[in-house]
Amino acid sequence: MMSQPAEAILKVDNLSIAFGGLQVLMNVDFSVYSNEIVSLIGPNGAGKTTVFNIISGLYRPTSGSILFHSKNLTGMHPHRISNIGITRTFQNIRLFKDLTVLDNVIIAKHFAFCYKLLGSLFYTPAYVEEEAKAEKDALELLAVFGLAERAHDISKNLPYGEQRKLEIVRALASGVKILLLDEPAAGMNNAETSALLKLIHHIRDTFKITVLLIEHDMKLVMKISDRIIVLHHGEVIADGTPSQIRNNPHVVEAYLGNPT
Ligand SMILES: Nc1ncnc2c1ncn2[C@@H]1O[C@H](COP(=O)(O)OP(=O)(O)O)[C@@H](O)[C@H]1O
Ligand SMILES: [Mg+2]
Numbered sequence: 001m002m003s004q005p006a007e008a009i010l011k012v013d014n015l016s017i018a019f020g021g022l023q024v025l026m027n028v029d030f031s032v033y034s035n036e037i038v039s040l041i042g043p044n045g046a047g048k049t050t051v052f053n054i055i056s057g058l059y060r061p062t063s064g065s066i067l068f069h070s071k072n073l074t075g076m077h078p079h080r081i082s083n084i085g086i087t088r089t090f091q092n093i094r095l096f097k098d099l100t101v102l103d104n105v106i107i108a109k110h111f112a113f114c115y116k117l118l119g120s121l122f123y124t125p126a127y128v129e130e131e132a133k134a135e136k137d138a139l140e141l142l143a144v145f146g147l148a149e150r151a152h153d154i155s156k157n158l159p160y161g162e163q164r165k166l167e168i169v170r171a172l173a174s175g176v177k178i179l180l181l182d183e184p185a186a187g188m189n190n191a192e193t194s195a196l197l198k199l200i201h202h203i204r205d206t207f208k209i210t211v212l213l214i215e216h217d218m219k220l221v222m223k224i225s226d227r228i229i230v231l232h233h234g235e236v237i238a239d240g241t242p243s244q245i246r247n248n249p250h251v252v253e254a255y256l257g258n259p260t
Contacts, residue, residue, distance in 0.1 A: 007070065009034045009210050010086075010178055015054060015064035024050050025234045027064070032178070037204055037211045039221045042231035043255055048214045051231070052180050055212075056088045057081040068178075085177030089167045089184060097156035101147060101166055104155055105138035108170035141169050144206075145199065160187045165196070172203065178210045185215060193217055197224045222246065230255060 008031035015028040025047045032038050040048050053059040055066050057078035065074040073081055082088075096104050142148045145165045150158060155166060164184055171179055181200070185193035197220045204211050215221050221228060222242040230238040230245060232254045238245055245251055 008032060008067070009069060010055070010212070011067040011070075012051065012055065013065045013067055015051070015061050015066070017050060017054065017059060017061045023234060025054075025061070028231070028234070028236055029064075030229050030236060030239055032210060032212055034210055035204065035208060036226045037200065037213060037224055038227045038229060039213045039215055039225040040229050040231060041215070041218070041221060041255065046231040047234040048231055049182055052088055052182055052212075052214065055081075055086065055180060082174070085175060086180065087171040087174055087176040087178075088180035088182060089164070089171065090182055093160075093163045093167055095155045095163060095166060095170070097154075099155060100152050101142065101155055101158065102135070102138055102151040104166060105141060105169055105173045106134050109134050109138060109173040109175075138173060141173055144203070145169050161192050161196070164188070165199075168200075168203075172207060172209075176207075176209055178212065181211065181213045181215075183214050183216065185217060185220075193220060200224065 010032040012028055012030050012032075015025055016023070017025045028047070028051060030038075040051060042048055050059065054061050055073075057073070057076050057080070060075055065072050067073065068084060068086065073084070073086075096107065099107070139148055139151060142151055145168070147162060147165060147169065150162060155163065158166065164187075168179070168181070168184065184200070185196050188196060197215075197217075200211060200213070201224055203209065213221075213225070222245075225242055228238075228240065228242055228245045229236055230248075230251050237254060238248045238251045240248065
């Protein structure tokens with residue numbers, strides 16, 4: 001084995017799940033280290049989104065566990081998991097569609113902030129100051145994503161690609177540590193996809209976050225990932241660097257050679 005940082009920030013430990021008679025994940029086991037960009041790839045139906053659903057607490061696995069800094073999160077409520085700093089985006093965008101872009105970001109930040117203050121008094125000078133800062137920070141974050149000029153637009157009026165970016169901005173505003181992105185480039189053209197993935201690289205470096213990414217565009221996955229995990233029929237068939245994955249005969253056979 002190559003040397004790796006001592007402790008995984010996220011460990012998916014021997015995860016299995018079945019729905020009725022359908023075994024969707026079988027002993028899925030992998031680690032993600034601090035500051036990595038790890039891509040989870042595999043054909044449609046391989047179980048990628050299901051892995052995200054379990055990490056984020058939406059599904060409870062039949063067996064196995066999710067460890068964050070060695071702390072067991074399995075079975076924890078989704079809100080607690082996102083509060084710990086594991087936040088996901090969805091294949092179907094989830095925003096407050098009737099609120100402005102700016103308010104969407106401020107609310108995300110506000111929730112994180114309220115949680116910190118839970119049990120203490122609101123409307124202290126510190127709180128008021130924090131509120132003013134929230135707007136400034138939100139605008140700065142939006143600017144990083146090229147959305148500052150959209151700040152006062154109603155979110156549902158944004159083009160699809162910008163709504164996806166807004167989802168990511170909201171996750172960053174909430175103080176995310178591990179960002180789970182489920183096909184963030186879906187519905188984008190090649191240029192937009194390429195720009196978005198560059199941006200993901202940039203935010204990983206700027207915000208010192210860890211990224212777990214589900215993405216179909218292989219060329220881009222190969223370009224931006226530190227490591228790639230390949231799922232096939234609910235099992236991990238490969239885990240390695242982009243060049244290891246590109247040259248892995250099992251992967252080529254199961255996935256890369258197959259255009260679907
Ligand atoms: N809640 C569920 N109930 C029944 N089957 C499910 C459920 N969630 C996912 N599945 C099934 O699990 C398999 C993997 O789905 P999914 O994780 O969405 O795949 P991917 O994201 O890799 O395309 C599919 O066959 C899907 O129909
Ligand atoms: Mg999916």
